[in-house]
Amino acid sequence: MRILDIKTFVALARNRHFGRTARELNTTQPAVSSRLAAIEAELESRLINRGDGSFALTPDGERVLHSFEAVLSGIDRLKGDLQGDMIPALEPLKIGAIDSISSTWMPHFIESLHRNFPSLKIELTVDGTKNLVAGMNKGEFDLIFSLYPVLGDGFRSFTSCVLQMVWAGSPKLIEPDRTYTVAALADLPIISFPKNSPPYQMIAPYFHDEQALASKLTSCNSLYAIINLIIDGFGVGAIPTVTIRRELDMGLLQQVKVAKRFPPIPIIASYQASTHQDFIRKVVDLARLSAADYCADVEPDMAWID
Missing domain, CATH: 1.10.10.10 (Winged helix-like DNA-binding domain superfamily/Winged helix DNA-binding domain)
Structure with missing residues (x-):
């Protein structure tokens, strides 16, 4: 054979x-x-x-x-x-990630990969969960970090970390000392992630469970654009806290005090386990360590290992 x-x-x-x-x-x-x-x-x-x-x-x-x-x-x-080389014929290593990860601990992960495999070539694609999962199913990635697991023979998934979500807004728009009920939030313009994305799908029950209707809703497929829109006072948004640490420290954004917290979001890593198993396991181990080290460096309620 x-x-x-x-x-x-x-x-x-x-x-x-x-x-x-x-x-x-x-x-x-x-x-x-x-x-x-x-x-x-x-x-x-x-x-x-x-x-x-x-x-x-x-x-x-x-x-x-x-x-x-x-x-x-x-x-x-x-x-x-x-x-005499730990790297198999798998080159380049193709990684996909949502922007919440690319803007937080992905640089640490890339640095760790280069430190352990100095000659390894890496291709990083930043995209939404839907496209990343579809690409993984088509064999376009070796490892992705998204909001859904990839299902099927040959794939393995695990929770790499959990990100706390907070409502944030510009000081121009929100009252910093006020505690907003769900109904009060629904009266504000809201900037959300793309329709049918997990964060977007969490918006509806967040309001509907309290019999409130968020009618002024705008969706956007870029985390950076969402943050800028919120800074400019176009609305409030539920965002991973770790992605706006700098803006919070600078006073460009403020965390909205709310009567009902927005649920945290698990970040799911999925990888190809059917080929180059030893190498992929080493890569996955480095990803776990990078996520754990990052979570240990930030405030415990912002990001953690489940």
Whole structure:
């Protein structure tokens, strides 16, 4: 059995799609099908159930996937030992993150990666959760930090940290000594994250549970733009506290005293666990340490490890 066939099967199990697998491996769909057929013929077992748009590994397919992952991981270790280098053929390392992470502990993580893997090339993409999860499913990322986990064979997820959310506003707009009820907040213009994003979806029940209606609602897909709009007095917003520490210290923004706190948001890390397992585990361990170190340096009620 060829290593190429093994890599193809692992990629196919991860992507759950022949077309995406062909694009990732720079080949054709018939070639992917042919390699799968060769593996099934050699092992005398059906490994994938497919048809009518569905795709699922058979029980034998699950066993074969785990074995193939171990084979590829062993090859990566062998290459690293022979070359005296901890970095496998996975280059560049493709990381995706929402801007709440890119503006907080991501620089610490990147620095840690460069310190441990001096020659590693890294591609960082900052985007919204929906696009990051979709990109991960298409094989465009090795590791992402978003607000939803990536589900499916070959993916692993964990909570990297939890960010406290606070209502913030410009001193031009809010009364600093006033405690705002939910109804009073609903009367203010509100700047929110994009429609259908987790923070946006948390806005509705926050008000509806108190039978209040936030009618003056503006959504924006950039955390930096939201912060600037709030600084300029265009509205108030529920924002991760750690992302506006400087603005709070400078008096550009003030935390709104509220009768009902906005719930914190967990940041979910998802990564490819089906290839380059040893290297990805090292990267994930460094991500955990970077998040923990950052949370230890800020006030405990701003960010923490769950």
